[in-house]
Amino acid sequence: MNYGEYGLAAQKTLVDGIRKEVAAEGGSVLLLSGGDINTGVPESDLQDAEPDFRGMNLIGYDAMAVGNHEFDNPLSVLRQQEKWAKFPFLSANIYQKSTGERLFKPWALFKRGGLKIAVIGLTTDDTAKIGNPEYFTDIEFRKPAEEAKLVIQELQQNEKPDVILATTHMGHYDNGNHGSNAPGDVEMARSLPAGSLAMIVGGHSQDPVCMAAENKKQVDYVPGTPCAPDRQNGIWIVQAHEWGKYVGRADFEFRNGEMKLVHYQLIPVNLKKKVTYDNGQSERVLYTPQIAENPQMMSLLTPFQNKGKAQLQVKIGSVNGHLEGDRSKVRFVQTNMGHLLLAAQMARSNADFAVMSGGGIRDSIEAGDITYKDVMKVQPFGNVLTYVDMNGKEVVDYLTAVAQMKPDSGAYPQFANVSFVAKDGKLNDLKSKANRWIRRRPIGWRR
Known part of the structure; x- marks a missing residue:
């Protein structure tokens, strides 16, 4: 059922507004995705997620972690998606078995406001277990935390960035209790040198990571209310739920060689709740003020939407x-x-x-x-x-x-x-x- 929630058109309006606001303050924006662009929206699935990647280009994404659902298709499809995207697909822990070489860039460098920022990508090593084995005959998913240590050390020695971030698709589990899942962001942060990452921008567990207390997330987070990110071993951990329902905004200041988080916000993208009245009638109402859909994005995506409409x-x-x-x-x-x-x-x-x-x-x-x-x-x-x-x-x-x-x-x-x-x-x-x-x-x- 389409209730007019989230979507790339409203997301672009929101991100454009943030860019303008930050620029007016003399700052700059780095936009990251935790991955899993593939699978779940039929109009997109029928077209190998081309509309999503072209829409992300228009919004201006800087980098994306490779998610497990990127492997719902053969590697050839993923390589085509890389060609569509104007931003790098990052994963330091995915290797080709036959060559021992990484399949994706492990990190990317960005210049923002005079700072040299490194972004590392990491993917859950559960991928081979929960995906189609036909696609993994020559692919190996190594332990993300071990690869992160190697890459951080390499970056510090060779590139000497001012800041290192990670965009991951590993999941956030309270206090590192990952159960039958592979270890996630919390476990990795605890295993790394303290403060070696400024922040982990995560995905996979599809949670709004808003902490109720130390090592405990809010169970029923209400959109539009304050959201406290997790912090483990001097490393901030955030995740913006799923499906583009939110944009997570982290405002940092860099002074005297130190990066400080001054504000964090989880911004709903036209999320709605069902309200039932005394007469039994019900409707969907917005949690926060309506975000207009960007006309340029609508123009880009409408042909893709119409292409699969008759069949769907x-x-x-x-x-x-x-x-x-x-x-x-x-x-x-x-x-x-x-x-x-x-x-x-x-x-x-x-x-x-x-x-x-x-x-x-x-x-x-x-x-x-x-x-x-x-x-x-x-x-x-x-x-x-x-x-x-x-x-x-x-x-x-x-x-x-x-x-x-x-x-x-x-x-x-x-x-x-x-x-x-x-x-x-x-x-x-x-x-x-x-x-x-x-x-x-x-x-x-x-x-």
Whole structure:
């Protein structure tokens, strides 16, 4: 459902205004992206994210971290995207196995206000685990923190920048508790020499990193309210949530060889909330004043939007209630969207039960008509449905492993037609409505 929120056109207006304000104060702007430009917007996916990169050019991005979803496509597509972009794709820890060489620039240098600024790029080493293995046969993702140490040392010895920043796609996890995910920004900051980075501009975990207390983020951050960035080992850590919903603004002063953060703000880009009135009527209202859409950006993007419109707006069904696919739900609890997707997969494959990762569900569907675009937003990856025959022991071993996946992880499972109680690494009361061998032996396959 399009509620007129965020988008590159409003983002350009906002960034242009910030540039003008900063220039009037005698300062300058460096604009960074935490990556994951690919996957999730069907009009863009059908065109290999060309509209996004051309829009980012118009806004004036300076550099981007390579995200894991950049590898949802073959490397050849990513190389084409680099040609479209007028800014560098940065990642110091992605290597070609056969040559031992980095696939992307590890860092970039910028001159701003008489300062020499180095920006390092880093990518989660979970990428090979959560992406398409066909695309990683000759690609290696090394530990980001180890590569960061090497690059920082190299920069300090050879380039001698006044300031070093990092743009990363690794995730922010409270107090470094990353669970089944690879270590993120907090863990890396703690492992580096104190203050060796002025700031980490992060991505991947799709959080508005606004701290409620030391090592604890706000759970339900309200757009437009003050946002305190994280600070670990003398290094600031920020993240502007997801989908271009916010622009994070960090104002630094450089005096006597020291970089000082004087102000930080997470600025909503036309975000709205649903308000329901006493008469039962509801509407979406802005959290903060409306940001006008830039006409030049609208002119650039409209042809791309129209190109995929005919195919994407085809009605394929309807639903009489909300199907819950929000990230904050599908990675923590069972949802009706998960059950619907699994029911469809079971019907297609004639399976007895089904399991899928909650991280594979990317959006909700509102009550009403369902279009092809809605479906593409829910499951944008083009995955292949696979049927596997298993004996009883194999099923128990598999579900035992599945049960260990933690909430708040993309691996958190959604289930259909199977239930069990997991305790101390073992399964109890394993049942399925369809599977006869489980019905006959409800707990007989425990080890």
